[in-house]
Amino acid sequence: MLIEVFGWKALDALQALSVGTEAVSVRRHDDSSDRFAYAVDGEQVTAFDPMIPAWRYGTDPDRLVELMRDVGFDPAYEPSVEDDEADENEEGSFDRPTVDGALMLAARLTGVILTPDVLDGPLLGADIADHWSQD
Numbered sequence: 001m002l003i004e005v006f007g008w009k010a011l012d013a014l015q016a017l018s019v020g021t022e023a024v025s026v027r028r029h030d031d032s033s034d035r036f037a038y039a040v041d042g043e044q045v046t047a048f049d050p051m052i053p054a055w056r057y058g059t060d061p062d063r064l065v066e067l068m069r070d071v072g073f074d075p076a077y078e079p080s081v082e083d084d085e086a087d088e089n090e091e092g093s094f095d096r097p098t099v100d101g102a103l104m105l106a107a108r109l110t111g112v113i114l115t116p117d118v119l120d121g122p123l124l125g126a127d128i129a130d131h132w133s134q135d
Contacts, residue, residue, distance in 0.1 A: 024106040028099040036102040050098040071104040072097040
């Protein structure tokens with residue numbers, strides 16, 4: 001599990017980080033779209049915005065459809081103005097999974113559950129800056 005605070009490099013490096021293994025990235029962003037991405041052996045297999053799970057891309061965009069359903073995503077869902085107004089509950093949040101569903105999907109794929117103890121404990125670090133760049 002890779003946690004990057006205030007950055008974008010993990011998303012760009014996902015394919016390189018997955019060479020010889022699997023890697024998952026979940027981005028939660030206040031000013032941009034959120035994103036889930038799954039890569040295997042250097043290939044981005046499946047990626048999507050958790051708010052628009054029908055718009056998947058990658059070399060095998062449908063590979064995780066059953067797991068998506070298991071964590072509460074509707075893989076066919078494309079938002080509309082009417083849907084957004086109907087789904088908003090009294091607290092102003094939505095009933096559809098977003099980043100929480102993406103984190104659950106990541107946990108199902110990796111076996112790693114991000115508990116407060118995990119996040120508050122010692123974290124190993126590394127600079128992934130230009131080590132993977134093809135420039």
